[in-house]
Amino acid sequence: MPLDAWSLLKASLEGDESGTSILSIDKTTKKFEFILRNKLFDTLEFGFDLNSFLTKKIENSDYSRELIYKTDGTILESHFGKFTVPEESKNKEYTKFCIKDITAKQRQEEDIAWRLRFEIGVASSIQILIQQPSIREGLPHALYQLLYFTEMDSIFYLKYEPIESQTRFQIWVNERKSTKYPLLPKECQNSDWYELGLSRWVHKLKKEKTIHLTKERALAREKWFFDQTQAETLLLIPVLFENQFLGVMGFLKYKPNTPIKQENLLIYQTVSRWMGLFVQRDLDLTEINRYKSTLESLVLERTLDLTKTKEELERAYRAKTEFLAHMSHELRTPLNSIIGFSKLIQIPDSDKTGKEYLNYIYTGGTRLLNMINEILGLMKIESGQIKIQLTTFKPEDLCRQTLELIQPQANAKGMDIRFKPPSQSKNLTSDSGKIQQILLNLLSNAIKYSNQAYIEFDCHWDSDNLTISVRDFGPGISEEDQNRIFHTFTRLNDDGNIEGTGLGLSISQGLAVRLGGHIELTSQIGQGSNFKLKLPELIK
Structure with missing residues (x-):
């Protein structure tokens, strides 16, 4: 005897990695009922009030993803999906509702x-x-x-x-x-x-x-x-x-x-x-x-005192140097190994959970490594260990190269970067790598903190000085916050969803000063922010 379409669908649901169900929803009353559900769904639904959860979501027409925290500590991820039934009633609609155990991932x-x-x-x-x-x-x-x-x-x-x-x-x-x-x-x-x-x-x-x-x-x-x-x-x-x-x-x-x-x-x-x-x-x-x-009155003991002071200063300097070396070796070396091996591990395509967890290891390790590199970079700037490599180039060419690097981030957020090259083409003698590092940070911040459709990226000469500005149309920065925006570990408008350590602007300002220039900020609440990198034509 041939199986009907619903029986075949029910059998197919048993192969899902998620707890999956099909709901029938009355468009007028917002009442719902389960048409189908697999065994995993029956297992995962215990421990929270499923009916109240679905009633609230459906009444508010809220079909977004949401996390569910069960009383036993399990964390579920829920989501809806459109489900079409041939010749369905005009007063009814069908939807697919899934729940997945993401406790280990979370x-x-x-x-x-x-x-x-x-x-x-x-x-x-x-x-x-x-x-x-x-x-x-x-x-x-x-x-x-x-x-x-x-x-x-x-x-x-x-x-x-x-x-x-x-x-x-x-x-x-x-x-x-x-x-x-x-x-x-x-x-x-x-x-x-x-x-x-x-x-x-x-x-x-x-x-x-x-x-x-x-x-x-x-x-x-x-x-x-x-x-x-x-x-x-x-x-x-x-x-x-x-x-x-x-x-x-x-x-x-x-x-x-x-x-x-x-x-x-x-x-x-x-x-x-x-x-x-x-x-x-x-x-x-x-x-x-x-x-x-x-013992200030005795020359001999005063000399001894100065000697001891020198030893203490050297001891403090060694402590800082040892800390930097330890941080670099003990953290960066194993992290590079973790990141490298996570890319080499081969997991079958069928094991989606394994691939997902492997990606968490890779992304988490990469974030931590970037944070450590930023801290070490900041310390190098403050200790004067940054080396400048001078080359001669056209700043508009460097700006276009930087645009190519940052464009994927802008595309991911659906933003346009409007670049305006200088009207006068002149050569700049400076460290192109350090300038690009500054510009990438300014552009990345503008993309992260702005929800408008575009940002402006301008480059122009003012006598013998070059100005490159990055203007966004985000929430803006108050005058009080502008006084500390370049301090270390300072993050503004932080709702917890934006990645970063609060070191980028501090490092960028340090690099700009090392190149003989500086970064200026003008901003008003509700009207966005404009960061201007000002550099001399030649480093003196």
């Missing part, structure tokens, strides 16, 4: 995003400390910057200050994301930790062990700490330098049932290594200043 993206944010926080904190003459003064700002890029709610640093037989700590940093959270109790600074009932913590920290503790697992004599801080989770990391215990870096979380993942815990522990280096440097500099103030 978790992987969240982990990659977390690591990217943490690395940015670490790099930003270290940059602040390197630039500060006094670690004690710059540490609160640096650690708050680190806290901002983590899921923690507060951060503190306790300097170890033993007095005779007592174990005491001095609070150097006590920062929090919101004032609704209490600060660290004063008892932590003014009292002996043994008398406070925290002897177990002291023993572990001095043995270079990290303390990861929740309120419910704390001992009775330790619960007062959680009661006063209102914290649910505590993370204490010992800070050492050459096996000498210097203090404690701590984090608090206030939201219950949000444990720290073991792999993330290891990443937090790495922060204490550079903390020990900077704290010891500050202690050494403090000691040197004490010698300078008390």
